[in-house]
Amino acid sequence: MKLSFSVSFRVDKMNCLKCVHKSVMELQHGSLCRSHFISYVEEKVFHTIKKYNLIAREDVLCVAASGGKDSLTVLYLTKKYLEKNKMDNPLSALAIDEGIHDYREKTLVDLDKFCAEHRIPLTIVKTTAEFSYTLDDAYPIVNKGTKKKPCNVCGVWRRYLLNKHARKLGATKVITGHNLDDEAQAVIMNIFKANTGLAAHLGPISGVEEQELFVQRVKPLYFCTEKETRLYALLQKFQVEFAECPYANEGFRAQIRDMLNDFEAKYKGTKQGIINSFLAMLPLLKEQARKQDTQVNICAECGEPAQGRICHACQIRKVLP
Numbered sequence: 209m210k211l212s213f214s215v216s217f218r219v220d221k222m223n224c225l226k227c228v229h230k231s232v233m234e235l236q237h238g239s240l241c242r243s244h245f246i247s248y249v250e251e252k253v254f255h256t257i258k259k260y261n262l263i264a265r266e267d268v269l270c271v272a273a274s275g276g277k278d279s280l281t282v283l284y285l286t287k288k289y290l291e292k293n294k295m296d297n298p299l300s301a302l303a304i305d306e307g308i309h310d311y312r313e314k315t316l317v318d319l320d321k322f323c324a325e326h327r328i329p330l331t332i333v334k335t336t337a338e339f340s341y342t343l344d345d346a347y348p349i350v351n352k353g354t355k356k357k358p359c360n361v362c363g364v365w366r367r368y369l370l371n372k373h374a375r376k377l378g379a380t381k382v383i384t385g386h387n388l389d390d391e392a393q394a395v396i397m398n399i400f401k402a403n404t405g406l407a408a409h410l411g412p413i414s415g416v417e418e419q420e421l422f423v424q425r426v427k428p429l430y431f432c433t434e435k436e437t438r439l440y441a442l443l444q445k446f447q448v449e450f451a452e453c454p455y456a457n458e459g460f461r462a463q464i465r466d467m468l469n470d471f472e473a474k475y476k477g478t479k480q481g482i483i484n485s486f487l488a489m490l491p492l493l494k495e496q497a498r499k500q501d502t503q504v505n506i507c508a509e510c511g512e513p514a515q516g517r518i519c520h521a522c523q524i525r526k527v528l529p
């Protein structure tokens with residue numbers, strides 16, 4: 209079901225901090241009207257791209273897109289950034305179809321329309337083509353053998369296929385729609401699980417150092433909250449299916465997400481605080497990770513990059529009949 213334009217956000221009775229119009233969102237330092245809110249998000253995203261050098265003139269860009277609000281927003285803003293800066297980098301979208309029934313097929317329709325409208329080439333890769341299974345079919349089998357949750361399987365497959373096919377497309381950067389909420393969840397998950405090695409791979413640019421077989425992943429929406437991205441997509445009238453993945457409430461991340469949302473409701477600025485603290489520590493984490501043995505192997509089964517002898521995707525393949 210598509211939500212109508214005004215469902216999720218009340219229009220504040222207050223006026224915009226910068227003009228006489230009614231505000232659409234209250235931020236930490238005041239409220240903004242529609243047009244000032246749009247400018248605020250765009251300036252924040254463009255500043256992030258510049259500050260962290262996420263896009264260079266010579267980059268071949270591939271946006272990891274799903275058709276959700278984050279991916280359409282990042283796709284739109286990447287194109288806008290290139291146009292604004294008179295950059296002619298090749299730009300395409302790459303989507304992974306995990307075969308999540310009654311969800312993914314709908315978001316991919318939106319993505320296809322959006323890409324056609326904005327003249328962005330789109331490649332869709334199905335998990336069935338690489339792994340012979342949809343997530344819906346594979347997950348119960350993998351869960352029996354390994355106790356992995358759907359998001360674990362989905363995450364491994366998505367990272368594997370995005371990297372492999374972005375490389376095939378000649379991309380030098382994969383642009384993702386990860387927002388501040390996603391990152392704050394990932395930081396806390398890694399802290400709770402004492403995964404400082406994995407935490408070192410977070411940040412506006414993923415990874416510790418450049419690796420030949422890994423296409424670097426960058427996150428222009430890094431400082432935009434989930435709420436801001438959602439409102440931006442609504443105000444821009446992107447055709448977005450605001451349906452939720454049926455697996456979104458399963459697993460560890462969902463609990464961390466709910467916990468952080470509770471905290472944010474009680475203590476405004478909690479998520480931003482997590483990100484600020486994390487960014488202050490990130491150089492040290494990266495330095496530490498560089499000193500440790502971070503050598504990337506080639507998977508003995510498929511030839512893709514792997515941490516151990518066999519990559520995570522091939523470990524899942526082994527559990528499937």
Ligand code: SF4
Binds near residue numbers: 362
């Ligand atoms: S919620 Fe989990 S299963 Fe659904 S698309 Fe996201 S990672 Fe995949």
Ligand SMILES: [Zn+2]
Binds near residue numbers: 224228
């Ligand atoms: Zn205004």
Ligand SMILES: [Zn+2]
Binds near residue numbers: 508510514521522
């Ligand atoms: Zn492999």
